[in-house]
Amino acid sequence: GQQVMQIPQYQHVQEGEDFTTYCNSSTTLSNIQWYKQRPGGHPVFLIQLVKSGEVKKQKRLTFQFGEAKKNSSLHITATQTTDVGTYFCAGNNDMRFGAGTRLTVKP
Amino acid sequence: DTGVSQDPRHKITKRGQNVTFRCDPISEHNRLYWYRQTLGQGPEFLTYFQNEAQLEKSRLLSDRFSAERPKGSFSTLEIQRTEQGDSAMYLCASSFMADPDQPQHFGDGTRLSIL
Numbered sequence: 001g002q003q004v005m006q007i008p009q010y011q012h013v014q015e016g017e018d019f020t021t022y023c024n025s026s027t028t029l030s031n032i033q034w035y036k037q038r039p040g041g042h043p044v045f046l047i048q049l050v051k052s053g054e055v056k057k058q059k060r061l062t063f064q065f066g067e068a069k070k071n072s073s074l075h076i077t078a079t080q081t082t083d084v085g086t087y088f089c090a091g092n093n094d095m096r097f098g099a100g101t102r103l104t105v106k107p
Numbered sequence: 108d109t110g111v112s113q114d115p116r117h118k119i120t121k122r123g124q125n126v127t128f129r130c131d132p133i134s135e136h137n138r139l140y141w142y143r144q145t146l147g148q149g150p151e152f153l154t155y156f157q158n159e160a161q162l163e164k165s166r167l168l169s170d171r172f173s174a175e176r177p178k179g180s181f182s183t184l185e186i187q188r189t190e191q192g193d194s195a196m197y198l199c200a201s202s203f204m205a206d207p208d209q210p211q212h213f214g215d216g217t218r219l220s221i222l
Contacts, residue, residue: 006149033210042198043150045210088149090211095140095163097149 004091006098014106019076021101023089031091032065032072037100038085046074046087081105109133111214113199119220120189127185128217132201139182140211141174142198150198156182157204186219194221 005024013019023032031050035043047056049065049072056063062075076083086100112131120126132139137158142150153172154164158179171189176182186193196218200211 031208033208042213042215043200043211045212048208048210086149095152095155097142097152100149102147 004089004096004098006089006101008101009099010102010104012104012106013079015081016078019079019083019103021074021087021089021103023072023074023098025070025091027091028069029091030069032069033090034063034072034074035088035090035097036085037088041085043088043097076103079103079105081107111199111201111212113197113214113217115217116215117218117220119222121222122189122191124189125185125187126189126219127183128197128199128219129181129183130199130201130214131181132199133212134180136201136203136212137179138202138204138211139176140200140202141182141184142200144196144198144216145194153184189219189221191221194219 007022011019031048033048034046036046037043047063052069053067054065060077064073072089074087084105086102088097088100090097114129118126140155141153143153144150152165153168154174156176159176171187174184196216198213198216200213202209202211
């Protein structure tokens, strides 16, 4: 079945630095969704990408979907302490989540 | 509050006991999902329903696990003869079936601890 891999597993940055997490699938995805889970919380939906090569922005967050629809990335510009949490991607045609990238931010 | 609600929030039980969790999805959502999450891992898919029909069940799910959604609204997840390895957070999520797929809304989860 579909396998969604995320890298890196952990990322520690200084506040103000940029952060990127990558999601790679072994199969072509119909769409991909990104979620954020704060420590002690539950996953919260951020965005969905559907089209090949699609780029969407939410303030300091930029999401990309690869041309082949097998990979995706989330980039955060100038991280803030409120960005702390684990970011998951999910290939929704199979409801499988990646292991997530845990982001910590040093003020 | 119109979000996904799960009950109980915490459950502590002895090994070998049966436990049942309940999930009430967002009212207009016709899809309901169950996941299990352990520390440092992403949500692991267990099963999902579309209305009252259970459409998929993870092959990783043992026969001790069963889920129901009898009227297409709330769902229950039962674990029989619990084992130490069942200790985890059990998350429920719901969504509205559409094209493209709609995002899942998660509940706060039920944390299960097996003594």
